[in-house]
Amino acid sequence: MQIDIFLFGMLIANFLMVAAKRISALINGFCLQALLLFLATLILAIRSKNIELYIVAFLLFLLKVVLVPYFLRRIVKRIKVEENLGLFVNSALSLFLVLIFTYMAYLFASTFMPVGESVNGISCVISLSVMMTGVFMMISRIKALTQIIGLLVIENGLFVFAAAVSGGMPFIVEIAIFFDVFVCVIILGIFVYRINRLFTHIDVNKLRNLKG
Amino acid sequence: MQLFYILALPLLLMLVPVFIKNNRVIGIINAVGYFSLLLPALTLARNLASGGSGISFFNFFYVDSLSAFFILTTAVVGFASSLYSIDYIAKETAHGVISGKKAKIYYALFNLFLFSMFFALTVNNLGMLWAAIEMTTLASAFLVGFYNTGESVEAAWKYIIICSVGIAIALFGTILFYYALSGSGTNSLNWTDMAMAAKKLDPRVLKIAFLFILVGYGTKAGVAPMHTWLPDAHSQALTPISALLSAVLLKTALYAILRFAIIVNKCAGEQYCGNLFIFFGLLSLGISAGFVILQKDIKRLLAYSSIEHIGVVLVGFGISGVLGIYGALMHVFNHAAAKSLMFFCAGNILKNYKTTNMNVIRGLGKVLPFTGVVAILGAFALSGSPPFSLFISEIMILAAAFSKGSYIVCALFIIFLSVAFAAIVYNLSRVVFGKKPEGMVVEGEALSTKLAFVFLFVLICVLGVKIPAFFNDILTAAGKVVSGA
Numbered sequence: 001m002q003i004d005i006f007l008f009g010m011l012i013a014n015f016l017m018v019a020a021k022r023i024s025a026l027i028n029g030f031c032l033q034a035l036l037l038f039l040a041t042l043i044l045a046i047r048s049k050n051i052e053l054y055i056v057a058f059l060l061f062l063l064k065v066v067l068v069p070y071f072l073r074r075i076v077k078r079i080k081v082e083e084n085l086g087l088f089v090n091s092a093l094s095l096f097l098v099l100i101f102t103y104m105a106y107l108f109a110s111t112f113m114p115v116g117e118s119v120n121g122i123s124c125v126i127s128l129s130v131m132m133t134g135v136f137m138m139i140s141r142i143k144a145l146t147q148i149i150g151l152l153v154i155e156n157g158l159f160v161f162a163a164a165v166s167g168g169m170p171f172i173v174e175i176a177i178f179f180d181v182f183v184c185v186i187i188l189g190i191f192v193y194r195i196n197r198l199f200t201h202i203d204v205n206k207l208r209n210l211k212g
Numbered sequence: 213m214q215l216f217y218i219l220a221l222p223l224l225l226m227l228v229p230v231f232i233k234n235n236r237v238i239g240i241i242n243a244v245g246y247f248s249l250l251l252p253a254l255t256l257a258r259n260l261a262s263g264g265s266g267i268s269f270f271n272f273f274y275v276d277s278l279s280a281f282f283i284l285t286t287a288v289v290g291f292a293s294s295l296y297s298i299d300y301i302a303k304e305t306a307h308g309v310i311s312g313k314k315a316k317i318y319y320a321l322f323n324l325f326l327f328s329m330f331f332a333l334t335v336n337n338l339g340m341l342w343a344a345i346e347m348t349t350l351a352s353a354f355l356v357g358f359y360n361t362g363e364s365v366e367a368a369w370k371y372i373i374i375c376s377v378g379i380a381i382a383l384f385g386t387i388l389f390y391y392a393l394s395g396s397g398t399n400s401l402n403w404t405d406m407a408m409a410a411k412k413l414d415p416r417v418l419k420i421a422f423l424f425i426l427v428g429y430g431t432k433a434g435v436a437p438m439h440t441w442l443p444d445a446h447s448q449a450l451t452p453i454s455a456l457l458s459a460v461l462l463k464t465a466l467y468a469i470l471r472f473a474i475i476v477n478k479c480a481g482e483q484y485c486g487n488l489f490i491f492f493g494l495l496s497l498g499i500s501a502g503f504v505i506l507q508k509d510i511k512r513l514l515a516y517s518s519i520e521h522i523g524v525v526l527v528g529f530g531i532s533g534v535l536g537i538y539g540a541l542m543h544v545f546n547h548a549a550a551k552s553l554m555f556f557c558a559g560n561i562l563k564n565y566k567t568t569n570m571n572v573i574r575g576l577g578k579v580l581p582f583t584g585v586v587a588i589l590g591a592f593a594l595s596g597s598p599p600f601s602l603f604i605s606e607i608m609i610l611a612a613a614f615s616k617g618s619y620i621v622c623a624l625f626i627i628f629l630s631v632a633f634a635a636i637v638y639n640l641s642r643v644v645f646g647k648k649p650e651g652m653v654v655e656g657e658a659l660s661t662k663l664a665f666v667f668l669f670v671l672i673c674v675l676g677v678k679i680p681a682f683f684n685d686i687l688t689a690a691g692k693v694v695s696g697a
Contacts, residue, residue, distance in 0.1 A: 112416070112417065112420060131380075131384070135377065138373070138377065144369070147373050151373070151376055151377065151380070154377070154380045155380065158380060158383055158384060158387065161384065161387055162387045162390070165387065165388075165390075165391040165394075166387065166390045166391045166394045166399070167394070167399075169339055169387070169390070169401070170337070170339060170400075170401055172337070172339075172340070173337060173339030173340060173342075173343065173401060176339070176340060176343035177339070177342075177343060177383075179343070180343050180346040180347060180350065183350050184346070184349075184350055184372070184376060187350055187353050187354070187372065188369075188372060188373075191353075191357065191365060191368060191369050191372070194357070194360065194365045195365055195366075195369060198360075198361070198362045198365055199362060204369075207366045207369065207370070209362060209363050209366055210363055210366055210367055210370075210443075210444040210447075210448070
C-alpha cells in the first residue's frame with residue numbers, strides 16, 4: 001500500500017516537471033521523482049529483506065538523488081545559461097498531454113498485461129506514463145539539458161516497469177544499467193559544455209548544420 | 213579458450229598508450245594485436261561450425277556459430293581499421309590537428325569500442341547485451357566528436373541522444389520478453405533459457421515486445437526511418453572509426469535483433485518477423501536510394517549506402533529460407549569488408565584534398581593512383597557488380613525472394629539497388645577521373661594503409677569468385693542458428 005503512494009508521488013513529479021519553465025525547477029522535479037523511487041525501492045527491500053535490493057536502493061539514491069542533480073546544477077552554474085527552458089509546447093498543453101499519456105498507459109496496460117494477477121496495475125500504468133513523459137520532454141523543450149533529464153526520466157520509468165511486471169531485473173543487469181546511465185550522463189554533460197563553448201548557447205533547435 | 217583471448221586482448225591493448233609515448237609505435241602494437249586476433253576468431257568459428265552446439269561459460273558467456281560469425285567479421289574489420297589508424301593518426305598528430313595526448317586517448321577508446329562490441333557478441337544475458345550495446349554508443353561518442361568542431365559535436369550529441377532513446381525502447385522490449393518468460397515459470401534473462409522455453413511463451417506479448425526491439429535496436433542498426441543520426445555520425449567521425457561504425461557497429465545491433473527474432477520465430481512462426489524485416493528492409497532501401505542520389509559529400513554518401521545495405525540484409529533475413537539467410541549473413545561480411553575499404557579511400561581523399569565535397573574533388577587517379585584504382589573498383593564492388601562478393605550475396609537474396617514468389621519484393625529490391633548503383637558509380641567515377649587540381653600537395657599513401665587496402669580488397673575479390681569450404685561451413689552453421697534448426 002505504501003509503495004503505491006510513492007508511485008503516485010512519481011506521477012505528480014511528472015506533472016511538476018512538464019509544468020516547469022525554469023531549469024532549476026525541472027531539476028528539482030527530477031530530484032523529487034528519484035527520491036520517491038528510492039523510497040519505494042527501500043520499502044520493497046525492507047519488506048523482502050533482500051540484500052541485493054538494499055544495494056540497488058542505495059545506488060539509486062547515490063546516483064539519481066545526489067550525484068546527477070548535483071552534476072546538472074553544477075553545469076547550469078558553470079555555463080551561466082539563462083534559466084528559461086524554452087518550451088515548444090506551453091505548460092498547460094504539456095500537462096494536458098501528460099494526462100493523455102497516462103490514460104494511454106492505462107489502455108495499454110489493461111489490454112496487454114493481465115493486471116491484477118501477476119502484475120501490479122498501478123505501477124505498470126505509472127511507469128508507462130513516466131516513460132512517455134520522458135520522451136515528450138526530450139522533444140518539446142529547447143535546452144539541451146532537458147534532453148539529459150528526459151533520458152533519465154525514461155530510465156526511471158523503465159526501472160518501475162521492470163519491477164512491476166517481473167519483480168525487477170536480475171541484480172547484475174541492474175548494476176550494469178546504473179553504470180551505463182551514469183557514464184551516459186557524464187558524457188552528455190561534457191558535450192553540453194562543448195556545445196556551449198562552440199555555439200555560445202545550448203539550444204538544440206539551433207543545432208542544424210548537418211543536413212540531408 | 214579463444215573466447216577469452218578475444219575479450220582480453222582489447223582490454224590489454226587499452227593499456228598500451230599508458231606506457232608508450234610514440235603514437236606510431238602504439239598504432240603498430242595495436243595492429244599486431246588485432247592481427248593476432250584473426251586466427252583465434254577464425255578457429256573459434258570453424259570449431260563451432262564443425263562442433264555443433266554453442267559453448268557456454270559460467271552461464272554468463274554463450275557463443276554459438278552465429279556469434280562466432282559476427283565475432284569473425286568484427287575481428288576482420290578491427291584489424292583493417294587498426295592497420296589504417298597507424299598512419300592516419302600519426303599524420304594528424306604530425307600536422308598538429310590533434311595533440312599527442314589526444315592520439316593516446318584515441319587508441320584507448322578504439323580498443324574500448326571494440327571490446328564493447330566483442331562483449332555484446334558473447335554475453336548470454338539479454339540485459340547484459342543491452343548494457344554492452346549502450347556501452348558501444350558511449351565508447352564511440354567521443355570518437356565521433358573527436359575534432360571538437362561545431363559539426364562534430366553536433367553529430368556526437370545527436371548520436372548519443374537518438375541512440376540512447378532508441379536503446380531505452382529496446383530495454384522496454386527486453387523487459388517484456390523477461391515478463392513473458394517469468395510468466396512461464398522461469399526467472400531468467402539468459403538467451404539460452406528463453407530459446408529453450410520459447411514454445412511455452414505467450415506469442416501475443418512476444419509480438420508486441422519484438423516491435424519495441426526492432427525499433428529500439430533498429431535505431432542503432434541504422435534501419436530507416438530511425439536512421440537520422442547515422443549520416444551525421446559517420447561523416448563526422450574519424451575515418452577509421454567511420455569504418456568501424458558502419459561495418460560492425462550496425463551489425464552488432466542487427467545481431468541483437470536476430471537473437472530476439474530467433475525466439476519469436478520459435479514461438480509465433482516465421483511469418484511475423486519476416487514481414488517486419490521485409491517492410492523495414494525495403495523502406496531502408498528506398499529512403500537511402502533517394503538520399504544517395506542527392507549526396508555531395510563522399511562520407512555521407514557512404515553513410516547512406518550503409519543504410520541501403522542494412523536494408524539488403526534485412527530483406528534477406530525477412531525472405532528467410534536457407535538461401536535467404538545464407539545470403540544475408542554473407543552480405544553482412546561482404547558489406548563490412550567493402551564499406552571499410554571505401555571509407556579508407558574517403559579518408560585518404562579527405563587527407564589530401566582537405567574536403568569531402570565531391571563537386572570539388574577531381575583526378576584522384578592521378579593524385580593517388582593506388583587509392584584511385586581501389587576507389588573505383590570498390591565503388592563497383594559496393595554497388596554489387598560482379599565479380600565481387602557483394603554481387604554473389606545480393607543475387608542469393610534475390611534468388612531466394614524469387615523462388616519464394618515474392619515478385620514485388622524482387623522488383624523493388626532491383627529498382628532501389630540500381631538507383632544506388634548508378635549514384636555511387638557516377639559520383640565515384642567523377643572523383644577518380646578528371647584533371648588533377650593545380651598546386652596540390654600530395655601526401656601519398658603509407659605502406660600500412662596500402663596493406664589495409666590489399667587485405668580488404670582480396671577478401672571481396674576471393675569471396676566473389678569462390679566461397680572457400682571453411683567459410684561456407686561457418687555461414688551454413690550460423691544460418692542454422694538463425695533459422696532455429
